[in-house]
Every structure is written in C-alpha cells, then in structure tokens.
Amino acid sequence: MSSRFLIIGQGLAGTALAWRLHERGHRFLIVDRDEELTSSKVAAGLVTPVTGMRLNLNWRYDQLYPEAVAFYRALEHRLREVFYHEVPIVRLLRDEKAAALWEKRRLQPEVAPYVNDTVSSPLVDEAIFANPHGGFQQQHSGWLDTAAFLSASKAYFQSVGAWQVGEVTVDSLTPSASSVLWQGDSFTTAIYCTGWEAAHHPWFDWVPFQSARGTVLNVAADTGGETRIINRGCWLLPRADGSLRVGPTYELSFDDPNKPSPEAVTGLETKLQVLLKSPYTITGSQTGVRPIIKGHHALIGRHPGRPRVAFMNGLGSKGVLRAPWVARQLTEHLLDRAAIETGMDLAGD
Structure with missing residues (x-):
C-alpha cells in the first residue's frame, strides 16, 4: 500500500x-x-528568460523552463485543455542606461538562446507603444493561465x-x-x-517571509492586434479573448491581502501611460500576495x-x-x- x-x-x-x-x-x-x-x-503566470531591472537571465532557466513546459504539456494532454501559451515577450528598454546595459548583456553566451535577433524593425507599432530606447524580443517564453x-x-x-x-x-x-x-x-x-x-x-x-502584495489590472484598449507580451516598466498581456492584463504592483507593507493601496494602483497606471500611447479603460482588477522567502x-x-x-x-x-x-x-x-x-x-x- x-x-x-x-x-x-x-x-x-x-x-x-x-x-x-x-x-x-x-x-x-x-x-x-x-x-x-x-x-x-x-497571477499572470509569466515565464520570462531575461528579467528584472538588471536584465539578468532568470535563475536556472535552461533547466527549469524545459521541465516546466513538459509538465504543463503533459497535463494539457491528460486534462484535454490548453493552459500554457508559448508567446514572445518584447522587452522595451526604459532609458539610455538600460539600453547601455543591454548592449553588454546581449553578448553573454547564456543569454543568446533566448533572444530573437531576426525580428524586423520597428520592434513594435510605435503609434501604439512608446519605444524611444529600443528593446529586444525574447523567445522560449510565455504565460500559464493559472x-x-x-x-x-x-x-x-x-x-x-x-x-x-x-x-x-x-x-x-x-x-x-x-x-x-x-x-x-x-x-x-x-x-x-x-x-x-x-x-x-x-x-x-x-x-x-518577505511577501509582497500585487495587483493586476484588466484593461480594454486598441493595441493593433498585438499578440505578444509587451514590457516596459510594466507588462501588458493580451489574452485570446481580446482582453488585456497589466501589472504588477509590489507592496511589502499591507493589511488587506486583496485590496491594493490607491497609491500602488496609481503608480501602475502611470507606468501603463508611459508604455501605451493609445487610450485605455480599466475594467477590473485582482489582488493577491506573492509568497516570498x-x-x-x-x-x-x-x-x-x-x-x-x-x-x-x-x-x-x-x-x-x-x-x-x-x-x-x-x-x-x-x-x-x-x-x-x-x-x-x-x-x-
């Protein structure tokens, strides 16, 4: 037994x-x-090779990513549903300092497999997305519908x-x-x-524990049919039903785990306004606490x-x-x- x-x-x-x-x-x-x-x-469920302000390769990505994809694909087969969506993630650089850092990072041999250098210019529709400092498109990336x-x-x-x-x-x-x-x-x-x-x-x-409260916004906007995840200060995730999710906030101090501070939401909206040139409407939000040790x-x-x-x-x-x-x-x-x-x-x- x-x-x-x-x-x-x-x-x-x-x-x-x-x-x-x-x-x-x-x-x-x-x-x-x-x-x-x-x-x-x-959770938005993002799976990102190059991450953070320092543009570092995610911890043990070469090992964790193949195992994660195989795990979710096997369960999709068993449960007859699709959960994991492999899509490119476009990282638009915040400023000249980030652009200079990326020029060094992109030459590292461990980073090269996760960057698609064949993407045509411009990287994004610059009538919709602000991109004054350039960026790059990641591959072997995506998101899980958690x-x-x-x-x-x-x-x-x-x-x-x-x-x-x-x-x-x-x-x-x-x-x-x-x-x-x-x-x-x-x-x-x-x-x-x-x-x-x-x-x-x-x-x-x-x-x-050093857990952090995070909020994700549901947004309606015209993004020109963009299907990739776009990141500049915040990320914008297009879903198959045409809806958009935007996030995240990061609050180390909180009382209510499911109610964000107005300041955090305002800060996220400010980042969205930097990224997105087109008008948008917030249609909802969800908040939870990330378990961080x-x-x-x-x-x-x-x-x-x-x-x-x-x-x-x-x-x-x-x-x-x-x-x-x-x-x-x-x-x-x-x-x-x-x-x-x-x-x-x-x-x-």
Whole structure:
C-alpha cells in the first residue's frame, strides 16, 4: 500500500506537488479553502528568460523552463485543455542606461538562446507603444493561465476523491513520530502549501517571509492586434479573448491581502501611460500576495521539530516556472529520501 499525504492548500505549489505524487502512484488528499481570490489564481503566470531591472537571465532557466513546459504539456494532454501559451515577450528598454546595459548583456553566451535577433524593425507599432530606447524580443517564453490550470486540476482531483474544501487548523492536526492525524484520518505526512499565510502559522513563524502584495489590472484598449507580451516598466498581456492584463504592483507593507493601496494602483497606471500611447479603460482588477522567502528561491522539506510535517513555499513571482521542478525535488525527498539542495531545505543545511 502506497503512502497517503495530506496537502494543505491548492495553489500552484500544492497543485504541482499533487501531480508529482500522482505521477509516482502515491495517494493524497488536498484540503483547500476554495477562495475566489488567491495569489495563484490572480497571477499572470509569466515565464520570462531575461528579467528584472538588471536584465539578468532568470535563475536556472535552461533547466527549469524545459521541465516546466513538459509538465504543463503533459497535463494539457491528460486534462484535454490548453493552459500554457508559448508567446514572445518584447522587452522595451526604459532609458539610455538600460539600453547601455543591454548592449553588454546581449553578448553573454547564456543569454543568446533566448533572444530573437531576426525580428524586423520597428520592434513594435510605435503609434501604439512608446519605444524611444529600443528593446529586444525574447523567445522560449510565455504565460500559464493559472486560474484555468488550477480549476481543471481541482476538477480532476475531485473526480478521484483526492480534493475537499476545508481548513486545516493547527489544533485539528496531530502529528506523531509515525503519522499525522486529521479529522480521524491518518496520513504519512502533512505538507503545508499555504503561501504567504504560513508566516502566521506557529510552526513556521520563524521562516523569513518577505511577501509582497500585487495587483493586476484588466484593461480594454486598441493595441493593433498585438499578440505578444509587451514590457516596459510594466507588462501588458493580451489574452485570446481580446482582453488585456497589466501589472504588477509590489507592496511589502499591507493589511488587506486583496485590496491594493490607491497609491500602488496609481503608480501602475502611470507606468501603463508611459508604455501605451493609445487610450485605455480599466475594467477590473485582482489582488493577491506573492509568497516570498528572503534569501531563498523556494523552501521545502520536513519541519525540523516535526518530521511528519513538511513544507513547500516561497515560489514568489516565478511560481509557474519553478513549481514543477521544486515539487519534484520535494517528492523525491519525501519518497526516496533524496537530499535537498543547499539553500532550499526548511530544516537547514
């Protein structure tokens, strides 16, 4: 009889972990509050090779990207839906300083495979997009429809009796040396995949969370039929239904996780006005909190004082890219006792 795991939370982390356990033939039960707005459901799901103001190649992109695409494509086949959209990302440079930095970055051999130098000029329609400093088009990039992916995964897990709505409180969970009890059921291990809220859990309040609230706007605008993701100060994501998403904000200080500050939204609109010359209308917005752990790309493993309690968290804004790889690492640790990489082990190195 295979092990049975209790997965607490069905965001990107919990969902990826469930599928990795499913691949290995192990049973699990996901317990999720089934909230309408969560960080994973709000996320734009961008997968970007060259990122940040320093125009650096995303961490381990050559390893993480192929694994992530293979993971999502396999699940598309299983669930008969399309979630991952491989599209170019156009990075328009903010200023002359960024343009000078890019002239150096583009010569780095590790960056070259992710840049398409054959794109004709002009890079974008400059009647619609402001581009005074040039830019470049990335390839092997795209976005995951996170809400659709999570919804289809939930439906599948429900159909096999592996998902239920609920909340696992600290008082309702009883870990011992050999198992974990919850509502009269016994599990091999309980795995917390609860995102930023783990910072307030008494078993994990020592983890150095530095989570950030982020808002994405829904926008209507004429972008001339542009289908690529355009980024200059903010990103603009065209969706298949003709709608546009624009983001993000980044707020380290917040009270309400689902209500952005007016200042943050105003700042995002200012960036959009710098990018987009054409008029636009804001039709809605969504807000969530990215789970970020200071100094870590992710944090996984067993609790140092409770070996039947485990943890997968801290995927941050790169969750779509990192989740399949991180979930496989944790699965191999739980099932095969594989070592966890330095810097990623919850129990310390």
